[in-house]
Amino acid sequence: MIDDSSFKTKLRAFLLNNIVTVVFIFIIVLGLSVSTNLTFDFLMNELIARFFRNGFLVLSLIIPVIAGLGLNFGIVVGALAGMLSLIVVRYFNLGGISGLMLSFLIALPLAMLFGFATGKLYNKTRGQEMIASYIVGFFANGLYQFIVLFALGVIIPLSKGHVMVKPDGVGLRSTFDMGPHPLSRTFNPETQTPGLRYALDWIWRAPFLPMLIAFGICFLVFLVVRRMLAQKNPALKQSKSWAFILSCSLCVALIILGVYGLLVPDNFLSGIREIPVVTGIVILALCLFTQYFTKTKLGQDCRSVGFDQHIAEVSGINVDRTRIIATMISTVLASWGMIIYLQNMGTVSTYTSHMQIGMFAVAALLVGGATKAKANIKNALLGLVLFNAMFIVSPDIGRLFSGDEGVGEYTRSFMVYGVISLALWLYAWKTLKAEKNKELQYAWMDDEPDTKTPESKE
Numbered sequence: 001m002i003d004d005s006s007f008k009t010k011l012r013a014f015l016l017n018n019i020v021t022v023v024f025i026f027i028i029v030l031g032l033s034v035s036t037n038l039t040f041d042f043l044m045n046e047l048i049a050r051f052f053r054n055g056f057l058v059l060s061l062i063i064p065v066i067a068g069l070g071l072n073f074g075i076v077v078g079a080l081a082g083m084l085s086l087i088v089v090r091y092f093n094l095g096g097i098s099g100l101m102l103s104f105l106i107a108l109p110l111a112m113l114f115g116f117a118t119g120k121l122y123n124k125t126r127g128q129e130m131i132a133s134y135i136v137g138f139f140a141n142g143l144y145q146f147i148v149l150f151a152l153g154v155i156i157p158l159s160k161g162h163v164m165v166k167p168d169g170v171g172l173r174s175t176f177d178m179g180p181h182p183l184s185r186t187f188n189p190e191t192q193t194p195g196l197r198y199a200l201d202w203i204w205r206a207p208f209l210p211m212l213i214a215f216g217i218c219f220l221v222f223l224v225v226r227r228m229l230a231q232k233n234p235a236l237k238q239s240k241s242w243a244f245i246l247s248c249s250l251c252v253a254l255i256i257l258g259v260y261g262l263l264v265p266d267n268f269l270s271g272i273r274e275i276p277v278v279t280g281i282v283i284l285a286l287c288l289f290t291q292y293f294t295k296t297k298l299g300q301d302c303r304s305v306g307f308d309q310h311i312a313e314v315s316g317i318n319v320d321r322t323r324i325i326a327t328m329i330s331t332v333l334a335s336w337g338m339i340i341y342l343q344n345m346g347t348v349s350t351y352t353s354h355m356q357i358g359m360f361a362v363a364a365l366l367v368g369g370a371t372k373a374k375a376n377i378k379n380a381l382l383g384l385v386l387f388n389a390m391f392i393v394s395p396d397i398g399r400l401f402s403g404d405e406g407v408g409e410y411t412r413s414f415m416v417y418g419v420i421s422l423a424l425w426l427y428a429w430k431t432l433k434a435e436k437n438k439e440l441q442y443a444w445m446d447d448e449p450d451t452k453t454p455e456s457k458e
Contacts, residue, residue, distance in 0.1 A: 031393025041271030078334025115331030
């Protein structure tokens with residue numbers, strides 16, 4: 001028989017620990033229920049596009065959280081490194097795979113330099129890293145605006161007739177195009193050179209349903225093999241039986257759904273477009289890298305520093321160096337993530353593309369259940385799905401409350417800032433509650449009556 005009090009306690013703890021995720025699920029369900037023109041294939045196509053577009057950026061936030069740096073709003077610095085590399089590549093009309101690889105290569109030293117300087121700043125502002133990261137984003141944006149508005153054309157000479165340069169030859173235009181892909185219908189090989197638009201996404205595109213089946217089979221095999229290895233090796237972490245059964249059931253459901261979509265013509269899955277396989281492989285590689293990094297010596301040092309800096313320092317870990325390395329890794333990943341994001345967008349807003357990157361990425365991570373002190377790959381992937389689903393249904397929510405779909409844009413902004421505020425408030429409240437409980441425990445131990453006899457004390 002189930003103990004009602006124990007069940008209620010566990011349910012209350014679960015809801016309290018996952019309140020942000022629960023609220024977002026409720027909002028998405030509400031938006032789907034009141035929508036009148038939102039079809040399933042449109043929802044899935046938008047969700048898939050946004051997932052692959054933003055996935056790398058959100059995953060770049062995990063390592064700083066592990067290292068105790070909190071939510072790194074400073075990935076804006078990395079995003080600016082990615083934008084500067086794209087400006088160089090597009091100015092010289094380079095494109096295709098070679099242009100994309102060159103963008104990654106140029107962004108690497110810039111992001112490492114920016115990450116090193118940011119990491120040094122975090123060490124000087126210990127305990128206030130999130131505020132420092134937020135402010136450093138504004139500072140970096142000011143330097144970036146100076147470069148693209150004034151330095152390019154005055155200090156660094158530019159060609160006045162270039163499509164990216166303003167007519168007076170000073171500064172860049174407010175937007176510039178990434179250039180057409182060779183497979184695009186608008187591409188004219190006689191007058192145009194290949195650009196960076198979809199340079200990564202269109203390397204390999206595959207139909208959704210076969211990839212859904214392949215994903216279900218591969219993940220099912222992975223779950224079974226991991227379960228078998230965990231049973232043979234007690235050192236490996238073994239998931240609970242109900243979680244294993246639920247995960248396997250989900251994989252089987254995906255396989256059945258994919259087979260149904262292939263066999264039954266004109267079903268609700270037939271309108272889902274192709275997915276960018278190579279972009280998915282890159283995101284998967286980052287997930288594997290993050291998982292591998294946590295098991296290395298440096299990754300364990302980051303965990304130790306994130307848990308308690310004093311204990312880590314006593315143990316012989318160079319705390320400042322570890323925090324700088326974690327910041328540099330996150331900044332480099334953010335620069336590459338920005339390049340992936342912009343090659344999918346196809347058009348770069350020179351002065352605004354980077355403005356909300358840090359805020360949206362942090363909000364997506366928090367929606368997945370992460371906190372200031374704890375984040376993992378599951379939080380990032382779940383947050384990506386829920387956060388982008390909210391973006392898709394927000395116009396319908398705006399129409400529900402005001403009769404105007406345009407209010408949905410304000411709903412999005414409200415949810416982004418609201419999620420961050422709620423998550424940080426909950427973390428602060430839990431921390432304060434834990435400290436009070438610790439103080440009460442110590443007070444109780446101090447007030448405990450001394451029952452020892454004089455003889456036993458001697």
